[in-house]
Amino acid sequence: MTKSELIMRLAEANPHLYQRDVERIVSTIFEEISNALENGDRVEVRGFGSFSIKRRDARAGRNPRTGDAVTVSEKCVPYFKTGKQLRERLNPSS
């Protein structure tokens, strides 16, 4: 499912809304999550999951093609942890 398919589904389920409003709702949600992560904040949506930032220290890496040593500078990566309820939905038997 792509973002536009998600918008289509929501528009079908909410015929009283303009499609452009549905688009703005979906964009706002993901933009709000992105903004929080950009500020270094955590996002916690119970039942769905949480987003946080993990810091990766600078390290000595290697160009896998040439074998040359390169330094990889410190970086931050977004991390998602699946919420309990969603994990259980994915694994109904256990």
Next chain:
Amino acid sequence: MWDGGLVMVDSTVTRAQLSEAVYNEVGLSRNESADLVESVLNEVGAALTRGEAVKISSFGSFSVRQKGERIGRNPKTGDEVPILPRKVLVFRPSHILKNRINQSLTGSP
């Protein structure tokens, strides 16, 4: 005043902030905004439960990965226990999101 460290600045974004952002952006009631945030999360969850990957451009993609059975160990007792086959959700952030975060937090792309 020092209060034992129990009070801290809570900067975690939750459903409430997501609903508030939708409320500010679109001319809907607070209740309806909260319901729509819920609908979005539900649709994403439903697609993943159907086994579909969910791709949100400039944000990232969620996909479901099937994990096989393996032998694990209870770290406390050392007992071997089978870890049953299961499905796990993986989130791959888009380059756009990764770059935004790195520019803002480390000052480099």
